[in-house]
Amino acid sequence: NAGVMQNPRHLVRRRGQEARLRCSPMKGHSHVYWYRQLPEEGLKFMVYLQKENIIDESGMPKERFSAEFPKEGPSILRIQQVVRGDSAAYFCASSPLGQGKNIQYFGAGTRLSVL
Amino acid sequence: DAKTTQPNSMESNEEEPVHLPCNHSTISGTDYIHWYRQLPSQGPEYVIHGLTSNVNNRMASLAIAEDRKSSTLILHRATLRDAAVYYCILRPTSGTYKYIFGTGTRLKVLA
Numbered sequence: 001n002a003g004v005m006q007n008p009r010h011l012v013r014r015r016g017q018e019a020r021l022r023c024s025p026m027k028g029h030s031h032v033y034w035y036r037q038l039p040e041e042g043l044k045f046m047v048y049l050q051k052e053n054i055i056d057e058s059g060m061p062k063e064r065f066s067a068e069f070p071k072e073g074p075s076i077l078r079i080q081q082v083v084r085g086d087s088a089a090y091f092c093a094s095s096p097l098g099q100g101k102n103i104q105y106f107g108a109g110t111r112l113s114v115l
Numbered sequence: 116d117a118k119t120t121q122p123n124s125m126e127s128n129e130e131e132p133v134h135l136p137c138n139h140s141t142i143s144g145t146d147y148i149h150w151y152r153q154l155p156s157q158g159p160e161y162v163i164h165g166l167t168s169n170v171n172n173r174m175a176s177l178a179i180a181e182d183r184k185s186s187t188l189i190l191h192r193a194t195l196r197d198a199a200v201y202y203c204i205l206r207p208t209s210g211t212y213k214y215i216f217g218t219g220t221r222l223k224v225l226a
Contacts, residue, residue, distance in 0.1 A: 042218050103149065103164060
């Protein structure tokens with residue numbers, strides 16, 4: 001059973017460009033979470049999605065950031081007009097159910113560098 | 116969101132047991148206690164979780180205080196591969212189940 005797959009692993013963008021980060025959850029998982037980790041810090045929750053629905057986006061910056069999890073295909077985290085402060089590692093996690101005891105399985109992350 | 120407090124760093128000698136503490140004095144009755152670890156340049160890896168009773172698995176043991184205001188992750192024999200940042204997280208059983216990560220404990224294992 002393949003784990004959570006994120007691509008690309010590394011992404012370099014110039015200021016003002018768009019970044020698209022993809023996450024394929026584990027097979028059978030319908031819940032996806034995105035987290036951001038700045039250098040030397042812990043992970044910060046961004047958004048929680050189920051298929052075709054955004055359940056909790058309380059951690060998403062108000063502008064330039066969006067996320068989707070379509071019926072078919074991977075979840076996408078999109079950052080428009082990137083700035084240097086967006087440089088970070090972005091992790092996706094999936095779980096089969098949203099209940100408290102179920103654990104989240106994390107991908108290896110996408111490391112975004114903004115020049 | 117309930118908060119956890121962990122020491123910033125700890126050291127252990129290889130082959131010796133390690134006890135990683137976590138305080139969570141504002142834990143609610145239905146919050147699960149989850150532990151993850153993050154090796155350099157990798158995503159967090161699940162270690163163990165529990166609610167009230169102590170738990171054991173092949174990776175570690177979790178000791179939960181009777182009042183649930185603290186817990187301890189126990190690595191029975193530390194190896195160099197256990198060097199990582201260990202996060203203690205409270206996961207609610209209602210709401211959106213998002214993880215609130217603290218700064219974790221950076222474990223250094225000495226050969």
